[in-house]
Amino acid sequence: MAEALTQDWAARDLNANQRPPCGSLGVYNAFSRANPACPIGYIVMEYIDAPDCDEGDDQLVARAVQTLICIQGPSSAPGPVGGGRVIHNFSTEWTSAITYYTVKKLQEHMNGLFKYMGDTRRVDVEADAPDGLRLCPCDITPGNFKKYRDGTVVALDFHATCFLPPSFFAVAMEKVMGIFAWKVSNLVSYPKSNDVAAMVAASYVLVPYGKNDIGQLDRFSFYLD
Numbered sequence: 001m002a003e004a005l006t007q008d009w010a011a012r013d014l015n016a017n018q019r020p021p022c023g024s025l026g027v028y029n030a031f032s033r034a035n036p037a038c039p040i041g042y043i044v045m046e047y048i049d050a051p052d053c054d055e056g057d058d059q060l061v062a063r064a065v066q067t068l069i070c071i072q073g074p075s076s077a078p079g080p081v082g083g084g085r086v087i088h089n090f091s092t093e094w095t096s097a098i099t100y101y102t103v104k105k106l107q108e109h110m111n112g113l114f115k116y117m118g119d120t121r122r123v124d125v126e127a128d129a130p131d132g133l134r135l136c137p138c139d140i141t142p143g144n145f146k147k148y149r150d151g152t153v154v155a156l157d158f159h160a161t162c163f164l165p166p167s168f169f170a171v172a173m174e175k176v177m178g179i180f181a182w183k184v185s186n187l188v189s190y191p192k193s194n195d196v197a198a199m200v201a202a203s204y205v206l207v208p209y210g211k212n213d214i215g216q217l218d219r220f221s222f223y224l225d
Contacts, residue, residue, distance in 0.1 A: 002080035004030035004043045007158040009081045010135060013071045022064035023154045048154060053142040055180055057153075061145050062187035064153035065137060069190060073133035073163030078106050080162050087160045088168060089138050089175045090203045094160060097212040103129055103165060112215030113202045123195040123202070129165035136164045138172045140181040167193035174200050 004027045011024035029044040053061055078100045079086045086096040086106070100106040107125045114121050139160035146154045170192050173185035193199075206212055 001030040001032065001041045001043065002082050002084040003041065003159050003161075005081035006135075006161055006163075007043070007045070009074060010068065010071055010155070010158065010161075014067070019067045019070070021060075021152050022067035023152060024158075025154060025156065048146060050146040050148050050154065053145040053147050053153065055142055057142060057145070057147060058180060058183040059187060060147055060151060060153050061140065061142070061180075062184045063151075064145060064155060065140060065184060066188050068135050068137050068155060068161075069166070069169050069188070071135040072131075073135070075163075076103065076133065077101050078103055078133060078162065078164050080158075086162050086164065087138070088136065088162060088164065089160075089172055090168065090199070091212045092206045092210055093212075094138070095212070097216065103133075109216050110199065110202050113205045114198075114215075116215040117205055119201075121198045121201070123198050125165045125167060125193075125195065125199075128167045128191075128193050128195065133163040134166050134169070135161060136169045136172060137161045140176065140184050141178065142180055166191045167196055167199065170196045171199045171203065175203065 007024060008027040011026045014022060014024050025045040025048065027043055027045050030042065032039040032041045074081055077083060083099060085099050087094050103126050107123065110125070111122045137155070139157060144155065144157040146156060169190050173188070173190070174196060176182050176185050206214055
């Protein structure tokens with residue numbers, strides 16, 4: 001399971017590099033069971049006796065998120081550890097239509113959206129990641145974090161967390177929903193690429209169609225230069 005592999009990678013990095021004030025729970029096992037609608041995944045992780053964060057813990061969670069976005073990915077392929085579709089609020093329903101095996105393919109899709117709409121703008125997310133991909137947590141809600149009395153915060157839910165060029169975190173923060181996530185977004189320092197506004201605009205191109213394959217190179221190659 002991609003989520004379990006991503007969580008385990010983050011936990012190992014946080015523990016190895018002693019990155020306070022954030023931690024993540026180590027994964028002992030992960031498995032799935034058949035279901036008529038779709039397989040249901042289960043993650044067996046370390047247990048901690050600590051309460052969930054609440055709406056007043058925006059500063060604690062912001063410090064944890066600041067740490068999380070510094071974690072470097074294990075490969076140059078966008079997405080979760082082990083490969084898979086990108087889960088990010090750039091996409092309609094948050095899940096990309098395909099797996100991007102390179103940042104170039106992700107960039108081609110975004111620029112394909114502009115070409116499809118007759119927009120002259122283009123983005124260069126390859127140039128945004130000269131030092132590799134970074135963890136991009138998108139689902140910032142209090143229940144996805146636990147807190148110790150000493151102020152350490154533990155990240156729990158890695159479903160909407162992938163490795164992407166750093167500018168994608170800026171996009172996620174531009175598109176946050178909810179007061180808590182908005183407060184956290186204003187407390188975290190992160191790179192703000194010149195392409196962010198265009199990336200957000202490309203994201204909204206998908207909304208009227210309700211699907212994420214618009215502008216994809218293999219579907220609309222005749223629209224591309």
